Amino acid sequence: MIDRPYGWIWLDGSWVPSGEASVGLLTHSLHYGTAVFDGCRFRRVRSGRLAAFRLTDHIRRFQTSMRAMFMATDHDEATLAAACLGTIARAGAEEGYLRLLAWYGDEAIGIGAHNCTRVAVLAWRSPAPAPAPVRLRIAGFGHDARCLPGAKLAGQYARSFLARREAERTGCDDAVFLGPDGTVAEATGANVFVGHGSHLRTPAASAPILHGITRDTLLVLARELGVTAGEGAVRRDELLGASEAFLANSAQGVTPVGAIEGRVLLAPGPVTRALATAYQAAVTGEDEEHHAWLTELA
DSSP states (O other), rough: OOOOOOOEEEETTTEEEEOOOOTTTTTTHHHHHHOOOEEEEEETTTTTEEEEHHHHHHHHHHHHHHHHOOOSSOOOHHHHHHHHHHHHHOOOOSSEEEEEEEEEOOSOSSSTTOOOEEEEEEEEEEOOOOOOOOOEEESSSOOOSSSTTTTTTTTGGGHHHHHHHHHHHHHHEEEEEEEETSSSSEEESSSSEEEEEEEEEEEEEEEESOHHHHHHHHHHHHHHHTTTEEEOOOOOHHHHOOEEEEETTTTTTEEEEEEETTTTTOSOOOOHHHHHHHHHHHHTTEEEEGGGEEEEOO
């Protein structure tokens, strides 16, 4: 099945049928990768309403990414939130993936062009579950902080695309980047958690990683479950010697890792299983303690 946006798209403050939305071939961000994006899942939750998970956090990170790329817009947080909820309401679907997107327009071409910022909110069907457990390899090239690792900048994902393709060509499903100091950074589109017995660790926020909202959610849930979970450097040998591991992002949630560089892991391990269960309860509204993480449609 080909992915297509649902229903209507919020584009620069107006609603446009998804089949009529388009951008020009001279769009600056198409040529130079100067777009930013963010997104989260929405689904029908326990209350019977449609809800997006940690929507405010995603909108704020989107705005932070825009500021990092010198993007100016009159659309404030409240406007973007209303656009997101309106997009979900118009999708006509029980669940899906919501995407906020900002890019530079097509008034002029060239790296130095000062084009207007355009903003869209759209949604499409939920991504298919990742093949689980996933097989990981270590990416053939590094990952550092010389660009903007904390921003969801479209151009940076070319590196992720290449690493994923390399992994697939060598019989794996995904790749893990190492930072300039040789410690673990992140996967091509997800944060990495590594377990040794009952202890769980994920690379620190100071590493060249995206500060994942799902990552933050799982650290909170782990502490509530009594799991010893922390942030810190994960050496290559610690990755390869893990008793269990998983990837985490908003699109897929918790994805167990079954092998790293040919070394087989228990998948899902006991910590992974417990966190996956807790996360599912949070995103579906079964966990009433974290109902504030849900933004429900009226």
